Amino acid sequence: MIGNDIIAILEQIAATASRNDKEAILAKHARDPLLRRVLTYAYDPFRTYGLKKLPKVAKRGEGQKFIGDEGPIWAVFDALAGGVRGAKAEKLVSDWLTLLDGDNATLFERILLKDLRCGISEKTINGVIPGLVPNFACMLAHKFQAKRIKRWPVRADIKEDGFRVLGFVQIGRTGADGTIYDEKVGFFSRSGKPYTTMDHLKAPLLEAVKKLCADWQSGHFASDIDTRYVRHTNATLDGLRVVVESEVVSNDSFAETSSALRKKDGVAEGASMLVFDVVPMSLFDGDDQSNPDLGDYKVRHRLVAELIKRVPVGAKIQHMPSYLCGSEEELMALYERVRARGKEGIIVKPLDGIYERKRSYSWLKIKAEETVDLVVKGAYEGEGKYQGMLGGLLCDFEGVEVRVGGGYSDEERKEFWRLYQHDLKAAEAWGCVGEPLLLGTLVEVEYHETTPDGSLRHPRFVRRRLDKPVADGPGAGIELEAA
DNA sequence: TACCGACAGTGGGGTCGCAAT
DNA sequence: ATTGCGACCC
DNA sequence: CACTATCGGTA
Numbered sequence: 001m002i003g004n005d006i007i008a009i010l011e012q013i014a015a016t017a018s019r020n021d022k023e024a025i026l027a028k029h030a031r032d033p034l035l036r037r038v039l040t041y042a043y044d045p046f047r048t049y050g051l052k053k054l055p056k057v058a059k060r061g062e063g064q065k066f067i068g069d070e071g072p073i074w075a076v077f078d079a080l081a082g083g084v085r086g087a088k089a090e091k092l093v094s095d096w097l098t099l100l101d102g103d104n105a106t107l108f109e110r111i112l113l114k115d116l117r118c119g120i121s122e123k124t125i126n127g128v129i130p131g132l133v134p135n136f137a138c139m140l141a142h143k144f145q146a147k148r149i150k151r152w153p154v155r156a157d158i159k160e161d162g163f164r165v166l167g168f169v170q171i172g173r174t175g176a177d178g179t180i181y182d183e184k185v186g187f188f189s190r191s192g193k194p195y196t197t198m199d200h201l202k203a204p205l206l207e208a209v210k211k212l213c214a215d216w217q218s219g220h221f222a223s224d225i226d227t228r229y230v231r232h233t234n235a236t237l238d239g240l241r242v243v244v245e246s247e248v249v250s251n252d253s254f255a256e257t258s259s260a261l262r263k264k265d266g267v268a269e270g271a272s273m274l275v276f277d278v279v280p281m282s283l284f285d286g287d288d289q290s291n292p293d294l295g296d297y298k299v300r301h302r303l304v305a306e307l308i309k310r311v312p313v314g315a316k317i318q319h320m321p322s323y324l325c326g327s328e329e330e331l332m333a334l335y336e337r338v339r340a341r342g343k344e345g346i347i348v349k350p351l352d353g354i355y356e357r358k359r360s361y362s363w364l365k366i367k368a369e370e371t372v373d374l375v376v377k378g379a380y381e382g383e384g385k386y387q388g389m390l391g392g393l394l395c396d397f398e399g400v401e402v403r404v405g406g407g408y409s410d411e412e413r414k415e416f417w418r419l420y421q422h423d424l425k426a427a428e429a430w431g432c433v434g435e436p437l438l439l440g441t442l443v444e445v446e447y448h449e450t451t452p453d454g455s456l457r458h459p460r461f462v463r464r465r466l467d468k469p470v471a472d473g474p475g476a477g478i479e480l481e482a483a
Numbered sequence: 484t485a486c487c488g489a490c491a492g493t494g495g496g497g498t499c500g501c502a503a504t
Numbered sequence: 505a506t507t508g509c510g511a512c513c514c
Numbered sequence: 515c516a517c518t519a520t521c522g523g524t525a
Binding site for chain 2: 019050085086087115119120121123124254255258259261262263264358359361382383384385386391392402403404405406407408413447451452453455456457458459460
Binding site: 048050053085162163164189190191193254258261448457458 | 514
Protein backbone atom coordinates (compact mmCIF):
# COMPACT_ATOMS: atom_id res chain seq x y z
CA MET A 1 0.00 0.00 0.00
CA ILE A 2 0.90 3.67 -0.36
CA GLY A 3 -0.14 6.75 1.59
CA ASN A 4 -3.07 7.41 -0.70
CA ASP A 5 -4.54 3.99 0.17
CA ILE A 6 -4.20 4.74 3.86
CA ILE A 7 -6.01 8.06 3.49
CA ALA A 8 -8.76 6.21 1.61
CA ILE A 9 -9.09 3.76 4.51
CA LEU A 10 -9.15 6.60 7.04
CA GLU A 11 -11.89 8.30 5.01
CA GLN A 12 -13.90 5.08 5.03
CA ILE A 13 -13.52 4.79 8.80
CA ALA A 14 -14.43 8.46 9.24
CA ALA A 15 -17.48 8.08 7.01
CA THR A 16 -19.25 5.65 9.33
CA ALA A 17 -20.42 6.48 12.84
CA SER A 18 -20.84 2.80 13.62
CA ARG A 19 -18.12 1.51 15.89
CA ASN A 20 -18.65 -2.01 14.59
CA ASP A 21 -18.10 -0.82 11.02
CA LYS A 22 -14.96 1.09 12.02
CA GLU A 23 -13.63 -2.08 13.60
CA ALA A 24 -14.55 -4.18 10.55
CA ILE A 25 -12.67 -1.83 8.23
CA LEU A 26 -9.65 -1.90 10.52
CA ALA A 27 -9.81 -5.69 10.71
CA LYS A 28 -9.91 -6.00 6.94
CA HIS A 29 -6.56 -4.18 6.61
CA ALA A 30 -5.07 -5.35 9.88
CA ARG A 31 -2.16 -7.09 8.21
CA ASP A 32 -0.99 -4.19 6.09
CA PRO A 33 2.45 -3.07 7.30
CA LEU A 34 2.03 0.58 6.30
CA LEU A 35 -1.30 0.89 8.09
CA ARG A 36 0.15 -0.73 11.19
CA ARG A 37 3.10 1.64 11.21
CA VAL A 38 0.83 4.66 10.68
CA LEU A 39 -1.43 3.61 13.56
CA THR A 40 1.53 3.03 15.84
CA TYR A 41 3.33 6.27 15.01
CA ALA A 42 0.10 8.24 15.42
CA TYR A 43 -1.21 6.73 18.66
CA ASP A 44 1.81 5.51 20.63
CA PRO A 45 1.69 7.86 23.65
CA PHE A 46 5.42 7.42 24.17
CA ARG A 47 6.17 9.03 20.80
CA THR A 48 5.68 12.81 20.76
CA TYR A 49 6.75 15.07 17.94
CA GLY A 50 6.89 18.49 19.64
CA LEU A 51 4.62 20.22 17.11
CA LYS A 52 0.96 21.11 17.51
CA LYS A 53 0.91 23.84 14.87
CA LEU A 54 2.39 22.78 11.56
CA PRO A 55 4.26 25.15 9.22
CA LYS A 56 2.27 26.36 6.23
CA VAL A 57 3.83 25.54 2.88
CA ALA A 58 2.77 25.85 -0.74
CA LYS A 59 1.96 22.24 -1.59
CA ARG A 60 2.67 20.61 -4.90
CA GLY A 61 -0.02 18.57 -6.56
CA GLU A 62 2.37 15.73 -7.37
CA GLY A 63 5.30 14.42 -5.40
CA GLN A 64 6.66 11.94 -2.91
CA LYS A 65 4.50 9.32 -1.23
CA PHE A 66 4.48 6.94 1.68
CA ILE A 67 5.37 3.63 0.02
CA GLY A 68 5.03 0.55 2.18
CA ASP A 69 6.31 0.79 5.74
CA GLU A 70 9.85 1.74 4.74
CA GLY A 71 11.53 4.83 3.34
CA PRO A 72 13.32 7.98 4.51
CA ILE A 73 10.14 9.71 5.76
CA TRP A 74 10.06 7.54 8.87
CA ALA A 75 13.41 8.96 9.90
CA VAL A 76 11.68 12.34 10.19
CA PHE A 77 9.21 11.04 12.77
CA ASP A 78 12.01 9.24 14.58
CA ALA A 79 14.15 12.39 14.64
CA LEU A 80 11.30 14.43 16.11
CA ALA A 81 10.42 11.69 18.58
CA GLY A 82 14.10 11.58 19.46
CA GLY A 83 14.05 15.20 20.52
CA VAL A 84 14.88 17.34 17.45
CA ARG A 85 13.17 20.70 18.07
CA GLY A 86 13.08 24.31 16.93
CA ALA A 87 14.16 25.58 13.51
CA LYS A 88 15.74 22.25 12.65
CA ALA A 89 12.49 20.42 13.29
CA GLU A 90 10.46 23.02 11.42
CA LYS A 91 12.72 22.74 8.39
CA LEU A 92 12.47 18.95 8.37
CA VAL A 93 8.69 19.15 8.43
CA SER A 94 8.23 21.94 5.90
CA ASP A 95 10.70 20.28 3.49
CA TRP A 96 8.71 17.08 3.55
CA LEU A 97 5.40 18.89 3.26
CA THR A 98 6.58 20.41 -0.02
CA LEU A 99 7.83 17.04 -1.28
CA LEU A 100 4.68 15.05 -0.52
CA ASP A 101 1.59 15.12 -2.71
CA GLY A 102 -1.81 16.11 -1.28
CA ASP A 103 -2.97 12.86 0.35
CA ASN A 104 0.47 11.94 1.59
CA ALA A 105 1.03 15.40 3.04
CA THR A 106 -2.30 15.07 4.85
CA LEU A 107 -1.25 11.71 6.26
CA PHE A 108 2.11 13.16 7.31
CA GLU A 109 0.36 16.02 9.14
CA ARG A 110 -2.14 13.80 10.89
CA ILE A 111 0.55 11.48 12.22
CA LEU A 112 2.57 14.48 13.49
CA LEU A 113 -0.52 15.87 15.23
CA LYS A 114 -1.17 12.39 16.65
CA ASP A 115 -4.76 12.40 15.44
CA LEU A 116 -5.86 10.50 12.32
CA ARG A 117 -9.29 12.21 12.58
CA CYS A 118 -11.50 9.22 11.91
CA GLY A 119 -13.01 8.43 15.30
CA ILE A 120 -10.64 5.73 16.46
CA SER A 121 -7.90 5.70 19.03
CA GLU A 122 -5.58 3.35 20.89
CA LYS A 123 -8.42 1.41 22.55
CA THR A 124 -10.26 0.60 19.33
CA ILE A 125 -7.05 -0.21 17.46
CA ASN A 126 -5.77 -2.55 20.15
CA GLY A 127 -9.23 -4.10 20.34
CA VAL A 128 -8.86 -5.14 16.70
CA ILE A 129 -5.09 -5.71 16.63
CA PRO A 130 -4.11 -6.63 20.21
CA GLY A 131 -0.83 -5.19 21.35
CA LEU A 132 -0.21 -3.05 18.27
CA VAL A 133 -0.14 0.33 20.01
CA PRO A 134 1.95 0.61 23.20
CA ASN A 135 -0.10 1.73 26.16
CA PHE A 136 -0.10 1.98 29.90
CA ALA A 137 -3.06 1.78 32.25
CA CYS A 138 -3.66 1.68 35.96
CA MET A 139 -6.77 1.64 38.12
CA LEU A 140 -8.76 4.89 38.28
CA ALA A 141 -11.93 5.98 40.06
CA HIS A 142 -15.33 7.20 38.94
CA LYS A 143 -17.33 9.94 40.65
CA PHE A 144 -19.12 8.74 43.76
CA GLN A 145 -22.65 7.38 43.38
CA ALA A 146 -24.26 5.71 46.39
CA LYS A 147 -25.97 3.11 44.20
CA ARG A 148 -22.58 1.71 43.20
CA ILE A 149 -21.96 0.39 46.69
CA LYS A 150 -23.11 -3.23 46.88
CA ARG A 151 -21.88 -4.21 50.35
CA TRP A 152 -20.99 -2.55 53.64
CA PRO A 153 -18.62 -1.88 55.18
CA VAL A 154 -16.37 -0.24 52.61
CA ARG A 155 -12.83 1.04 53.02
CA ALA A 156 -12.38 4.78 52.44
CA ASP A 157 -8.82 5.81 51.58
CA ILE A 158 -7.73 9.41 52.01
CA LYS A 159 -7.45 11.21 48.67
CA GLU A 160 -4.38 13.44 48.68
CA ASP A 161 -3.92 16.28 46.19
CA GLY A 162 -0.62 15.03 44.85
CA PHE A 163 0.72 12.88 42.04
CA ARG A 164 -0.05 9.25 41.32
CA VAL A 165 3.18 7.27 41.37
CA LEU A 166 3.49 3.58 40.53
CA GLY A 167 6.65 1.91 41.75
CA PHE A 168 7.68 -1.10 39.71
CA VAL A 169 9.85 -3.16 42.05
CA GLN A 170 11.74 -6.26 41.00
CA ILE A 171 14.02 -8.30 43.22
CA GLY A 172 17.06 -9.88 41.62
CA ARG A 173 16.48 -13.58 41.14
CA THR A 174 16.77 -16.42 38.66
CA GLY A 175 13.40 -17.74 37.62
CA ALA A 176 12.35 -21.37 37.40
CA ASP A 177 12.93 -21.30 33.64
CA GLY A 178 16.39 -19.83 34.09
CA THR A 179 15.39 -16.27 33.24
CA ILE A 180 17.42 -13.78 35.21
CA TYR A 181 15.47 -10.90 36.72
CA ASP A 182 17.52 -7.83 37.55
CA GLU A 183 17.10 -6.01 40.80
CA LYS A 184 15.48 -2.71 39.91
CA VAL A 185 12.95 -0.08 40.87
CA GLY A 186 11.20 2.36 38.53
CA PHE A 187 8.71 5.11 39.28
CA PHE A 188 6.01 5.97 36.74
CA SER A 189 3.04 8.32 36.38
CA ARG A 190 -0.46 7.07 35.74
CA SER A 191 0.16 7.34 32.01
CA GLY A 192 3.43 5.41 32.21
CA LYS A 193 5.86 8.32 31.99
CA PRO A 194 8.93 7.94 34.21
CA TYR A 195 9.62 10.11 37.25
CA THR A 196 13.29 10.93 37.77
CA THR A 197 13.24 12.96 40.97
CA MET A 198 12.56 10.21 43.51
CA ASP A 199 15.59 7.98 43.12
CA HIS A 200 16.28 8.40 46.82
CA LEU A 201 13.15 6.36 47.57
CA LYS A 202 14.22 3.42 45.43
CA ALA A 203 16.61 1.80 47.90
CA PRO A 204 14.25 1.90 50.92
CA LEU A 205 11.34 0.63 48.84
CA LEU A 206 13.42 -2.20 47.43
CA GLU A 207 14.58 -3.05 50.93
CA ALA A 208 10.98 -3.25 52.18
CA VAL A 209 9.85 -5.44 49.28
CA LYS A 210 12.81 -7.76 49.77
CA LYS A 211 12.01 -8.25 53.45
CA LEU A 212 8.34 -8.71 52.69
CA CYS A 213 9.07 -11.44 50.18
CA ALA A 214 11.57 -13.18 52.44
CA ASP A 215 9.11 -13.28 55.34
CA TRP A 216 6.36 -14.23 52.99
CA GLN A 217 8.13 -17.24 51.57
CA SER A 218 9.22 -18.41 54.99
CA GLY A 219 5.54 -18.53 55.85
CA HIS A 220 6.03 -15.83 58.42
CA PHE A 221 2.64 -14.21 58.08
CA ALA A 222 1.10 -15.91 55.07
CA SER A 223 -1.25 -18.14 57.06
CA ASP A 224 -3.88 -15.45 57.43
CA ILE A 225 -3.50 -14.10 53.92
CA ASP A 226 -5.88 -15.17 51.18
CA THR A 227 -4.67 -18.52 49.85
CA ARG A 228 -5.18 -17.55 46.21
CA TYR A 229 -2.78 -14.67 46.60
CA VAL A 230 -0.22 -16.79 48.41
CA ARG A 231 -0.36 -19.44 45.71
CA HIS A 232 0.32 -16.84 43.06
CA THR A 233 3.08 -15.11 44.89
CA ASN A 234 4.89 -18.26 45.92
CA ALA A 235 4.41 -20.34 42.82
CA THR A 236 5.36 -17.59 40.41
CA LEU A 237 7.80 -14.73 40.49
CA ASP A 238 4.98 -12.28 41.12
CA GLY A 239 5.84 -11.93 44.75
CA LEU A 240 9.20 -10.62 43.66
CA ARG A 241 7.83 -8.40 40.96
CA VAL A 242 5.30 -6.06 42.43
CA VAL A 243 3.78 -2.70 41.58
CA VAL A 244 3.52 -0.39 44.58
CA GLU A 245 0.65 2.08 44.12
CA SER A 246 1.01 5.43 45.83
CA GLU A 247 0.22 9.13 45.89
CA VAL A 248 3.21 11.42 46.32
CA VAL A 249 2.86 14.76 48.07
CA SER A 250 5.38 17.41 48.95
CA ASN A 251 5.11 20.41 51.25
CA ASP A 252 1.34 20.28 51.50
CA SER A 253 0.79 22.08 48.21
CA PHE A 254 -0.03 20.69 44.79
CA ALA A 255 2.02 23.40 43.06
CA GLU A 256 5.07 22.60 45.22
CA THR A 257 4.76 18.91 44.52
CA SER A 258 4.38 19.56 40.82
CA SER A 259 7.49 21.72 40.81
CA ALA A 260 9.56 19.25 42.84
CA LEU A 261 8.60 16.24 40.73
CA ARG A 262 9.20 17.92 37.36
CA LYS A 263 12.64 19.38 37.91
CA LYS A 264 14.95 17.79 35.37
CA ASP A 265 18.00 17.19 37.51
CA GLY A 266 16.44 17.47 40.92
CA VAL A 267 15.74 15.34 43.95
CA ALA A 268 12.28 15.72 45.46
CA GLU A 269 13.72 15.66 48.96
CA GLY A 270 10.46 16.57 50.67
CA ALA A 271 8.38 14.02 48.79
CA SER A 272 6.32 11.59 50.85
CA MET A 273 5.11 8.41 49.23
CA LEU A 274 1.70 7.34 50.55
CA VAL A 275 1.16 3.72 49.53
CA PHE A 276 -2.40 2.48 49.07
CA ASP A 277 -2.03 -0.76 47.12
CA VAL A 278 0.35 -3.54 46.12
CA VAL A 279 -0.28 -5.56 42.95
CA PRO A 280 1.68 -8.38 41.29
CA MET A 281 3.54 -6.92 38.32
CA SER A 282 2.32 -9.74 36.06
CA LEU A 283 -0.99 -7.89 35.85
CA PHE A 284 0.86 -5.10 34.01
CA ASP A 285 2.69 -7.45 31.64
CA GLY A 286 -0.07 -8.50 29.27
CA ASP A 287 -3.25 -7.12 27.77
CA ASP A 288 -5.55 -8.39 30.52
CA GLN A 289 -7.07 -5.57 32.51
CA SER A 290 -7.72 -7.64 35.62
CA ASN A 291 -7.21 -11.00 37.24
CA PRO A 292 -9.52 -12.05 40.10
CA ASP A 293 -6.93 -14.57 41.30
CA LEU A 294 -4.57 -11.80 42.30
CA GLY A 295 -6.38 -11.04 45.53
CA ASP A 296 -9.05 -8.64 46.74
CA TYR A 297 -8.50 -5.34 48.50
CA LYS A 298 -8.71 -6.92 51.99
CA VAL A 299 -5.64 -8.96 51.12
CA ARG A 300 -3.79 -6.19 49.34
CA HIS A 301 -4.46 -3.69 52.12
CA ARG A 302 -2.94 -6.11 54.59
CA LEU A 303 0.06 -6.55 52.30
CA VAL A 304 0.60 -2.80 52.19
CA ALA A 305 0.59 -2.76 55.99
CA GLU A 306 3.19 -5.54 56.08
CA LEU A 307 5.28 -3.76 53.46
CA ILE A 308 5.25 -0.46 55.35
CA LYS A 309 6.36 -2.23 58.56
CA ARG A 310 9.52 -3.24 56.70
CA VAL A 311 10.43 0.22 55.34
CA PRO A 312 13.78 1.39 56.81
CA VAL A 313 13.35 4.09 59.44
CA GLY A 314 13.56 7.63 58.11
CA ALA A 315 12.37 6.84 54.60
CA LYS A 316 9.28 8.85 53.67
CA ILE A 317 7.19 5.86 52.63
CA GLN A 318 3.96 5.45 54.60
CA HIS A 319 0.62 3.70 54.44
CA MET A 320 -2.13 5.98 53.09
CA PRO A 321 -4.58 6.35 55.99
CA SER A 322 -7.94 4.68 55.46
CA TYR A 323 -11.08 3.97 57.45
CA LEU A 324 -13.86 1.41 57.46
CA CYS A 325 -17.32 2.92 56.96
CA GLY A 326 -20.57 1.06 57.53
CA SER A 327 -23.00 3.47 55.89
CA GLU A 328 -23.30 6.42 53.57
CA GLU A 329 -23.73 8.70 56.59
CA GLU A 330 -20.41 7.51 57.99
CA LEU A 331 -18.77 8.10 54.63
CA MET A 332 -19.99 11.68 54.46
CA ALA A 333 -18.99 12.35 58.06
CA LEU A 334 -15.52 10.99 57.30
CA TYR A 335 -15.34 13.14 54.17
CA GLU A 336 -16.08 16.27 56.22
CA ARG A 337 -13.43 15.30 58.78
CA VAL A 338 -10.68 14.73 56.20
CA ARG A 339 -11.62 17.97 54.43
CA ALA A 340 -11.24 19.78 57.74
CA ARG A 341 -7.75 18.27 57.93
CA GLY A 342 -6.93 19.81 54.56
CA LYS A 343 -7.14 16.64 52.48
CA GLU A 344 -8.70 16.58 49.02
CA GLY A 345 -11.32 13.97 49.80
CA ILE A 346 -11.76 10.20 49.94
CA ILE A 347 -11.73 7.20 47.62
CA VAL A 348 -14.31 4.57 48.50
CA LYS A 349 -13.30 0.96 47.79
CA PRO A 350 -15.10 -2.36 48.29
CA LEU A 351 -13.27 -4.81 50.57
CA ASP A 352 -13.60 -7.57 47.99
CA GLY A 353 -12.57 -5.37 45.05
CA ILE A 354 -9.99 -6.75 42.65
CA TYR A 355 -7.42 -4.49 41.02
CA GLU A 356 -8.58 -3.47 37.54
CA ARG A 357 -6.21 -1.70 35.17
CA LYS A 358 -8.81 0.83 33.99
CA ARG A 359 -11.27 3.42 35.29
CA SER A 360 -13.58 1.31 37.41
CA TYR A 361 -16.85 1.83 39.26
CA SER A 362 -15.26 -0.16 42.04
CA TRP A 363 -13.34 2.94 43.15
CA LEU A 364 -15.52 5.99 43.89
CA LYS A 365 -14.05 9.44 44.54
CA ILE A 366 -15.58 12.15 46.68
CA LYS A 367 -14.03 15.61 46.36
CA ALA A 368 -15.11 19.23 46.78
CA GLU A 369 -17.37 20.99 44.27
CA GLU A 370 -17.95 24.70 44.62
CA THR A 371 -20.30 26.98 42.70
CA VAL A 372 -20.13 30.69 41.82
CA ASP A 373 -21.96 33.10 39.49
CA LEU A 374 -19.64 35.01 37.15
CA VAL A 375 -20.06 37.91 34.71
CA VAL A 376 -19.35 37.00 31.06
CA LYS A 377 -16.65 39.29 29.63
CA GLY A 378 -16.00 37.59 26.33
CA ALA A 379 -16.05 34.40 24.32
CA TYR A 380 -13.80 32.42 21.99
CA GLU A 381 -14.41 30.01 19.15
CA GLY A 382 -13.96 26.27 19.50
CA GLU A 383 -11.69 24.02 17.50
CA GLY A 384 -12.23 20.76 15.62
CA LYS A 385 -15.82 19.66 15.97
CA TYR A 386 -16.61 22.94 17.76
CA GLN A 387 -15.43 25.16 14.89
CA GLY A 388 -18.02 27.85 14.19
CA MET A 389 -19.44 27.64 17.70
CA LEU A 390 -18.47 28.44 21.25
CA GLY A 391 -15.18 27.13 22.59
CA GLY A 392 -15.64 28.83 25.93
CA LEU A 393 -16.55 31.97 27.84
CA LEU A 394 -14.17 34.48 29.40
CA CYS A 395 -15.51 35.17 32.87
CA ASP A 396 -14.49 37.52 35.65
CA PHE A 397 -13.70 35.97 39.03
CA GLU A 398 -12.73 38.73 41.46
CA GLY A 399 -10.70 40.49 38.80
CA VAL A 400 -9.10 37.31 37.42
CA GLU A 401 -10.07 36.20 33.93
CA VAL A 402 -11.19 32.57 33.98
CA ARG A 403 -11.72 30.58 30.79
CA VAL A 404 -14.78 28.37 31.13
CA GLY A 405 -14.61 25.86 28.28
CA GLY A 406 -16.57 22.82 29.40
CA GLY A 407 -19.99 21.79 30.57
CA TYR A 408 -21.98 23.19 27.61
CA SER A 409 -24.24 21.03 25.48
CA ASP A 410 -23.61 21.25 21.72
CA GLU A 411 -26.85 23.25 21.43
CA GLU A 412 -25.62 25.76 23.99
CA ARG A 413 -22.29 26.12 22.14
CA LYS A 414 -24.17 27.06 18.96
CA GLU A 415 -26.61 29.38 20.72
CA PHE A 416 -24.02 31.21 22.82
CA TRP A 417 -21.81 31.74 19.78
CA ARG A 418 -24.79 33.29 17.95
CA LEU A 419 -25.53 35.57 20.89
CA TYR A 420 -21.89 36.59 21.07
CA GLN A 421 -21.75 37.45 17.36
CA HIS A 422 -24.89 39.55 17.86
CA ASP A 423 -23.26 41.44 20.73
CA LEU A 424 -20.14 42.07 18.66
CA LYS A 425 -22.19 43.41 15.75
CA ALA A 426 -24.25 45.62 18.02
CA ALA A 427 -21.11 47.03 19.57
CA GLU A 428 -19.64 47.69 16.13
CA ALA A 429 -22.79 49.37 14.85
CA TRP A 430 -23.53 51.56 17.82
CA GLY A 431 -20.14 51.91 19.42
CA CYS A 432 -21.50 50.37 22.57
CA VAL A 433 -23.45 47.37 23.68
CA GLY A 434 -27.01 48.51 24.02
CA GLU A 435 -28.88 45.50 25.31
CA PRO A 436 -26.31 42.68 25.27
CA LEU A 437 -27.57 39.12 24.92
CA LEU A 438 -24.52 37.40 26.36
CA LEU A 439 -21.80 39.87 27.37
CA GLY A 440 -22.34 41.17 30.87
CA THR A 441 -24.80 38.43 31.81
CA LEU A 442 -24.28 35.92 34.60
CA VAL A 443 -23.35 32.25 34.34
CA GLU A 444 -23.18 29.68 37.11
CA VAL A 445 -19.78 27.98 37.18
CA GLU A 446 -18.81 24.89 39.12
CA TYR A 447 -15.18 24.37 40.16
CA HIS A 448 -13.00 22.33 42.47
CA GLU A 449 -11.20 25.08 44.35
CA THR A 450 -9.52 28.44 43.89
CA THR A 451 -5.88 28.34 42.81
CA PRO A 452 -2.94 30.21 44.43
CA ASP A 453 -3.13 32.67 41.51
CA GLY A 454 -6.76 33.47 42.30
CA SER A 455 -8.19 31.51 39.42
CA LEU A 456 -10.49 28.47 39.45
CA ARG A 457 -9.37 24.84 39.22
CA HIS A 458 -11.47 22.66 36.90
CA PRO A 459 -14.04 25.35 36.00
CA ARG A 460 -17.14 24.23 34.06
CA PHE A 461 -20.37 25.87 32.91
CA VAL A 462 -23.56 24.81 34.71
CA ARG A 463 -26.31 27.22 33.51
CA ARG A 464 -27.07 30.84 32.73
CA ARG A 465 -28.41 32.99 35.58
CA LEU A 466 -30.67 35.40 33.69
CA ASP A 467 -32.98 35.32 36.72
CA LYS A 468 -30.38 36.95 38.92
CA PRO A 469 -29.48 40.65 38.80
CA VAL A 470 -25.87 41.48 37.91
CA ALA A 471 -24.24 43.12 40.92
CA ASP A 472 -23.22 46.36 39.19
CA GLY A 473 -26.27 46.64 36.95
CA PRO A 474 -26.95 45.20 33.51
CA GLY A 475 -24.07 45.36 31.10
CA ALA A 476 -21.72 46.80 33.69
CA GLY A 477 -18.02 46.57 33.17
CA ILE A 478 -18.09 45.29 29.63
CA GLU A 479 -14.91 45.63 27.68
CA LEU A 480 -14.74 43.97 24.31
CA GLU A 481 -11.44 42.22 23.86
CA ALA A 482 -9.10 43.77 21.34
CA ALA A 483 -9.15 42.35 17.82
C1' DT B 484 -37.60 -0.93 24.89
C1' DA B 485 -34.93 1.82 27.99
C1' DC B 486 -30.94 2.28 30.14
C1' DC B 487 -25.97 2.58 30.73
C1' DG B 488 -20.88 1.49 29.97
C1' DA B 489 -17.02 2.40 27.05
C1' DC B 490 -14.95 5.69 23.69
C1' DA B 491 -13.79 9.69 21.40
C1' DG B 492 -13.22 14.49 21.51
C1' DT B 493 -13.83 18.82 23.33
C1' DG B 494 -12.24 22.10 27.17
C1' DG B 495 -9.58 24.17 31.97
C1' DG B 496 -5.07 25.85 35.52
C1' DG B 497 -0.40 25.20 36.42
C1' DT B 498 4.57 23.48 36.08
C1' DC B 499 8.76 22.47 33.64
C1' DG B 500 12.17 22.57 29.64
C1' DC B 501 13.50 24.45 25.43
C1' DA B 502 14.05 27.63 21.63
C1' DA B 503 13.35 32.08 19.88
C1' DT B 504 13.36 36.88 20.76
C1' DA C 505 15.79 38.25 30.77
C1' DT C 506 11.44 37.43 28.69
C1' DT C 507 8.09 35.10 25.86
C1' DG C 508 5.70 31.35 23.71
C1' DC C 509 4.99 26.48 22.84
C1' DG C 510 4.61 21.60 23.87
C1' DA C 511 4.18 17.92 27.09
C1' DC C 512 2.30 16.46 31.37
C1' DC C 513 0.30 16.58 35.84
C1' DC C 514 -4.16 17.49 38.03
C1' DC D 515 -8.53 16.99 35.70
C1' DA D 516 -13.77 18.28 33.89
C1' DC D 517 -17.40 17.53 30.66
C1' DT D 518 -20.93 15.86 26.46
C1' DA D 519 -22.30 12.83 22.54
C1' DT D 520 -22.74 8.47 20.51
C1' DC D 521 -23.00 3.45 19.63
C1' DG D 522 -24.30 -0.87 20.94
C1' DG D 523 -24.67 -4.37 24.40
C1' DT D 524 -27.57 -5.28 28.75
C1' DA D 525 -31.22 -5.18 31.87
